[in-house]
Amino acid sequence: MELTVNKGLAWLKTINEKIQEKKDYLTDLDQAIGDGDHGINMARGFQEVEKKVEANDYADVSDLLKDAAMTLMSKVGGASGPLFGTAFLKLSMSLKEKDPVDYPSFSTAVGAAAEGIKQRGKAGQGEKTMVDVWVPMAEYLQNAQEFKPDELETKAKSAMEATKEISAKRGRAAYLGDRSIGHLDPGSVSSYYIFAALAETLQERK
Amino acid sequence: MVNVGVVLISHSPKIVEGIKEIIRQVNKDVPIALAGGTDEGEIGTNIDKIITAIEEADSGKGVLLFFDIGSAKMNAEMAVEMSEHEQVKIAEAPLVEGAYVAAVEAGIGKSMEEILQTLHKNF
Ligand SMILES: Nc1ncnc2c1ncn2[C@@H]1O[C@H](COP(=O)(O)OP(=O)(O)OP(=O)(O)O)[C@@H](O)[C@H]1O
Numbered sequence: 001m002e003l004t005v006n007k008g009l010a011w012l013k014t015i016n017e018k019i020q021e022k023k024d025y026l027t028d029l030d031q032a033i034g035d036g037d038h039g040i041n042m043a044r045g046f047q048e049v050e051k052k053v054e055a056n057d058y059a060d061v062s063d064l065l066k067d068a069a070m071t072l073m074s075k076v077g078g079a080s081g082p083l084f085g086t087a088f089l090k091l092s093m094s095l096k097e098k099d100p101v102d103y104p105s106f107s108t109a110v111g112a113a114a115e116g117i118k119q120r121g122k123a124g125q126g127e128k129t130m131v132d133v134w135v136p137m138a139e140y141l142q143n144a145q146e147f148k149p150d151e152l153e154t155k156a157k158s159a160m161e162a163t164k165e166i167s168a169k170r171g172r173a174a175y176l177g178d179r180s181i182g183h184l185d186p187g188s189v190s191s192y193y194i195f196a197a198l199a200e201t202l203q204e205r206k
Numbered sequence: 207m208v209n210v211g212v213v214l215i216s217h218s219p220k221i222v223e224g225i226k227e228i229i230r231q232v233n234k235d236v237p238i239a240l241a242g243g244t245d246e247g248e249i250g251t252n253i254d255k256i257i258t259a260i261e262e263a264d265s266g267k268g269v270l271l272f273f274d275i276g277s278a279k280m281n282a283e284m285a286v287e288m289s290e291h292e293q294v295k296i297a298e299a300p301l302v303e304g305a306y307v308a309a310v311e312a313g314i315g316k317s318m319e320e321i322l323q324t325l326h327k328n329f
Pocket residue numbers: 030034035036037038041042077078079080081083117120121122123128129130131170171172185186187188250251275276277278
């Protein structure tokens with residue numbers, strides 16, 4: 001795997017594509033166990049990210065992801081803004097001076113991002129938040145020897161689906177407690193799109 | 207007199223406007239800055255708005271932040287980390303009562319530490 005500035009740009013654009021396409025679905029998920037703004041928040045935020053990164057030139061992947069992070073923090077709103085903002089900021093910091101980015105550096109960076117989300121949200125695994133996708137993905141990447149896009153996508157999907165069976169302990173859904181069981185966590189679904197977009201972008205044939 | 211400033215953070219612009227009205231009935235001097243809603247005035251919270259409010263409320267004696275539900279505290283924490291102002295603290299107290307108590311104390315010249323102690327005792 002090799003993540004260049006161009007691939008990074010393609011990754012961000014693919015995330016935006018997916019989020020715009022699933023905007024209403026994400027909002028429906030959030031309506032069930034939250035305040036129903038997740039799709040709107042994410043669509044607004046990633047639209048702004050695309051606008052921002054299109055208008056600039058980047059020396060390396062780290063710079064690119066930093067701009068994405070700052071845009072997410074100020075434009076997404078909600079809890080997911082500071083959380084995804086922190087995730088991308090940690091990716092950026094961890095990938096400083098690494099260009100192009102290779103597989104070991106990338107898995108370390110995802111580890112830092114997962115840790116960042118946990119700290120920012122004061123959340124642990126199993127509390128029905130996006131942590132339930134980021135932590136298993138960081139572990140998976142660290143244990144896998146090489147980058148396998150299809151496997152990455154499958155892992156992210158099953159981590160996301162597993163949030164359905166658990167009870168929320170953090171975020172808006174926590175107010176519902178066990179009534180949140182049976183519903184997917186919206187932030188985990190959008191985290192899945194982020195990893196799915198990565199897998200798509202880094203497919204060899206692309 | 208220089209007073210400790212108060213920043214009100216809520217998902218709703220109307221909530222913070224209302225609290226400010228309640229406080230202004232009893233005190234006209236304490237700096238109160240509002241960070242209600244998103245940058246488009248919708249329901250939510252926004253880091254940039256909070257940072258701007260911290261700047262507005264700081265007259266040299268420090269600033270206390272009050273927040274409501276969900277992401278408000280998380281965004282307040284990020285804003286404190288990102289803001290260049292030194293004496294900025296997040297108050298762990300209910301938004302309406304906490305901000306009211308803090309403003310009254312700030313109005314009689316109490317320091318940040320003193321106000322935080324009062325809040326700690328009361329809530
Ligand atoms: N404390 C937390 N730690 C980790 N993730 C969290 C936390 N709180 C919320 N989340 C994630 O954020 C998602 C919700 O994002 P959304 O954009 O809808 O914000 P929100 O909860 O509506 O914010 P707000 O509290 O401002 O209304 C959840 O599905 C969950 O994955």
